[in-house]
Amino acid sequence: MNSNLALSDEMLLSIEKPERYIGNEVNAVYKDKDRIDIRYAFCFPDVYEIGMSHLGIQILYGMFNSYSDVWCERVYSPWMDMDALMRKENIPLFALESQDPVKDFDFLGFTLQYEMCYTNILQVLDLSGIPFFSTDRTWDDPIVIGGGPCSYNPEPIADFFDIFYIGEGETRYRELFDLYKKARKSGMSRRDFLHEAARIPGIYVPMFYEVKYKDDGTILSMEPVFDDIPRTIDKEMCRDISEVFYPTKPVVPYIKVTQDRVVLEIMRGCIRGCRFCQAGQLYKPLREKDVDFLKRIALESLKNTGYEEISLSSLSSSDYSRLPELLDFLIDSCNEKKINISLPSLRIDAFSLDVMSKVQDVKKSSLTFAPEAGTQRMRDVINKGLTEEDILRGSHEAFLGGWNKVKLYFMLGLPGETDDDIAGIGDIANKIAVEYFETVPKEKRNGRIIDITASTSFFVPKPFTPFQWARMDTKEEFLDKANKTRKGIMSQLNQKHIKYNWHEADASMMEGIFARGDRKLCRVILNAYEKGCIYDAWSEYFKFDTWMQTFEECGIDPFFYTTRERADDEIFPWDILNCGVTKQFLLREWHTAKEGKPSSNCRKGCLGCGAAAYGVGVCKESKSGE
Amino acid sequence: MNKLRLKFTKNGPIKFIGHLDVMRYFQKAIRRAEIDIKYSEGFSPHQILSFAQPLSVGATSDGEYLDMTVNSMVSAQDIMDRLNLAMNEGIRITAITELDPKEEKAMTLSEAARYSIGFRKGGEPDFDWIEAFSDYLSKETLPAMKKTKSGEKEIDMKPMIFEYSFDKEKSKVSLLLAMSSSATLKPALLFEYFFRSLGRDFDPVHLDIHRIDIYRGGSDEKGAFIEPFITDDISERVYING
Incomplete structure (x- = not known):
């Protein structure tokens, strides 16, 4: 336990939730700082409750701390009240375990989970007293390193980072740490260290890549400034995840956080190939973990944390080939210990309904379908292999089993979307209601009735997806479509049983700008931060007008990044990275989408995306003739 | 079981x-x-x-x-x-x-709590608070307004103070205060009214409150008493009137 807190008792008592800043949680790791070589501050640039819910940090925190020469600690964005207090009292940002200033660390790592956290990165640098720009830093500053999904297009924040780690964290950090130790011992300059680091696979050092633009603002070229660093950076991937390091002693927070349970990652990657989905491409190929390993990890983690719930994590749990065996085991061992099992991302069918009826209170829980689009035509365009028949059959069986709540998720603004596709959202919701009334006779309803919630989000095209070429709708188009959806639902016979929610359009537009942005945006992000933009992912703090004003002052047209359909041969800011699937494959899928045709999934037939080169997971499965 | x-x-x-x-x-x-x-x-x-x-x-x-x-x-x-x-x-x-x-549950049985209270470093009052507090506590009645679920009501804090003593060297006061389902006196409320009696501002974040023990009720031949929930030491019993 560390009783020497960075903040005084009076300060901690004058802010909300002091538990966010005191560390000392169960399973937090404490080391003697005089006996380690590398101090790593791992930051999730959002508030504690969000950051503590993230599996990736828990994995790398456990892995780094398993090294005897490394001490990894955690940092989260101070909430607004603490941010103000730290600025007023001149208190430097500190890591939770040692409570020491972040600036004293060797590394400051950021996990980049969503675009709307970018100003919070600047907040963390600012409060730590670390220069914003990589080029302004010295050995007095930590090496600032980023990873996670948004590092697959790191260009909008490239100037703020020394290094981006591209891909899965389990593979190259040891090498990077060893290089760092060698560099510090031998008196190497910081720049030379970064140069050496840029030669490690998966390591992208943006300052060593020079971007040239065409007159129209698109990219002409991105060239390395040294001959001995790669022209494109290949993502790192765990070739064998069957028994890869997994933290069975995750840190257990005192306060309730978003993901307040044991999380069991059962596999990585996805076979589905939905064309809007970035994760589906980034983590290819699908690799499953060994089922006996998972059983052991589950029991150990529950024992070490005392959590009352365990959740399976993957992009599409139904595709895990040993799912029935794993669930049988969990149901048996958890029932006895009064532990809940939560099952996200399961396809609704007889098997999953049977499992759900064993682990949930049917009366309280709801069925979730994500058709993503209202018509089969549109679902073929996005390659979402879920049909109306699937939904109605699943609903029918669920209604027989006693369920009466249904949640539906859709996207608006998909490429080539028509009014018919929007009208289809109301139609499908209504058909589910009709299915309910036909399946459950009045006398069996016991005072309960069908309750459908349809939610729409606005589609944001992402790098490394077949839709990376697509035009994104404007805010006005989005709101018009949300209105049409609402009217479509209101005109249904069973409309009083259907609720409709939609996301905010402003935030979607910002996300769209950053997702496919280039280095020119670094300046906009810094200026917006200096004007007070922070916690943009929180609607109560998101200042859309300030952002738009900043774009104008910087002379940058935000619509260049959103509403422009890209030419087939455009060079993208993220083309400097290789995520394992080829651009030719993505382009082929983009054209197939425009023809309105679906594609196969990895288990039904290989599409030649390029990931087979890894020779692992599902790619190997199909070759062995399974 | x-x-x-x-x-x-x-x-x-x-x-x-x-x-x-x-x-x-x-x-x-x-x-x-x-x-x-x-x-x-x-x-x-x-x-x-x-x-x-x-x-x-x-x-x-x-x-x-x-x-x-x-x-x-x-x-x-x-x-x-x-x-x-x-x-x-x-x-x-x-x-x-x-x-x-x-x-019965400890929650139902609890009658009082003993505290040792001082001020956090840097938050000490700029006057001899122990002397002044001793004077304040010796008053006949100690009226205060207490927030309740339905608003505020006037209470007398005096009968809710079973014992008090001072450690001048450590600048601490030891208080045995009522804490039951029918009457509870929080230390911060007592200090707030103490400071108010002197016409001074009070910020509860400066109080350094340490709870020593929680007491339950009982009675023996000497009458009604309160004592710590788990104790073998009869000398810890505090006899209360009525």
Whole structure:
């Protein structure tokens, strides 16, 4: 336990939730700082409750701390009240375990989970007293390193980072740490260290890549400034995840956080190939973990944390080939210990309904379908292999089993979307209601009735997806479509049983700008931060007008990044990275989408995306003739 | 089935953990310690666990209590040992006792709490507060307005102060204050009115509150008394009038 807190008792008592800043949680790791070589501050640039819910940090925190020469600690964005207090009292940002200033660390790592956290990165640098720009830093500053999904297009924040780690964290950090130790011992300059680091696979050092633009603002070229660093950076991937390091002693927070349970990652990657989905491409190929390993990890983690719930994590749990065996085991061992099992991302069918009826209170829980689009035509365009028949059959069986709540998720603004596709959202919701009334006779309803919630989000095209070429709708188009959806639902016979929610359009537009942005945006992000933009992912703090004003002052047209359909041969800011699937494959899928045709999934037939080169997971499965 | 009462401490940074989170903390610690605790019936069973009285955030304590029911155990001592192995340093079980199955909850039985109170470093008043507080406490009545669920009501704090004494060297006051379902006096309220009586501003964050123990009621040939929940020491009994 560390009783020497960075903040005084009076300060901690004058802010909300002091538990966010005191560390000392169960399973937090404490080391003697005089006996380690590398101090790593791992930051999730959002508030504690969000950051503590993230599996990736828990994995790398456990892995780094398993090294005897490394001490990894955690940092989260101070909430607004603490941010103000730290600025007023001149208190430097500190890591939770040692409570020491972040600036004293060797590394400051950021996990980049969503675009709307970018100003919070600047907040963390600012409060730590670390220069914003990589080029302004010295050995007095930590090496600032980023990873996670948004590092697959790191260009909008490239100037703020020394290094981006591209891909899965389990593979190259040891090498990077060893290089760092060698560099510090031998008196190497910081720049030379970064140069050496840029030669490690998966390591992208943006300052060593020079971007040239065409007159129209698109990219002409991105060239390395040294001959001995790669022209494109290949993502790192765990070739064998069957028994890869997994933290069975995750840190257990005192306060309730978003993901307040044991999380069991059962596999990585996805076979589905939905064309809007970035994760589906980034983590290819699908690799499953060994089922006996998972059983052991589950029991150990529950024992070490005392959590009352365990959740399976993957992009599409139904595709895990040993799912029935794993669930049988969990149901048996958890029932006895009064532990809940939560099952996200399961396809609704007889098997999953049977499992759900064993682990949930049917009366309280709801069925979730994500058709993503209202018509089969549109679902073929996005390659979402879920049909109306699937939904109605699943609903029918669920209604027989006693369920009466249904949640539906859709996207608006998909490429080539028509009014018919929007009208289809109301139609499908209504058909589910009709299915309910036909399946459950009045006398069996016991005072309960069908309750459908349809939610729409606005589609944001992402790098490394077949839709990376697509035009994104404007805010006005989005709101018009949300209105049409609402009217479509209101005109249904069973409309009083259907609720409709939609996301905010402003935030979607910002996300769209950053997702496919280039280095020119670094300046906009810094200026917006200096004007007070922070916690943009929180609607109560998101200042859309300030952002738009900043774009104008910087002379940058935000619509260049959103509403422009890209030419087939455009060079993208993220083309400097290789995520394992080829651009030719993505382009082929983009054209197939425009023809309105679906594609196969990895288990039904290989599409030649390029990931087979890894020779692992599902790619190997199909070759062995399974 | 066994009913147990545990005494625990809350010290160090753990003092910033709120009451509901302390409850959640114990629920997890009990699972980590693999204690065969009894669960309620129903679809979402919960542990049969109850706490004596919440402690305000920022205060430390050597005398918190919780009651639990277990289906089976090796011994009470074994439960205490296993829990201590599964917990942080800031929270320690210091005593455990097996209860009569008919014993009421500690929450219902609690009558008073003993505190040692001073000021945090840097937050000390710029006057001889011990002298002034001694004068204040010796008044006939100590009226105050107490916030209740439905608004405010006037109370007299005086009968809720069972004992007080001063440690001038350490600049601390020891107070034994009522804490029951019918009457509870929080130290911060008492200090607020004390400061108000002097025409001074008061900020409760400066108070350094340490709860020494929680007391239950009882009676013997000498009359009604209160004493710590778990104690073998008769000298700790405080006899109260009426």
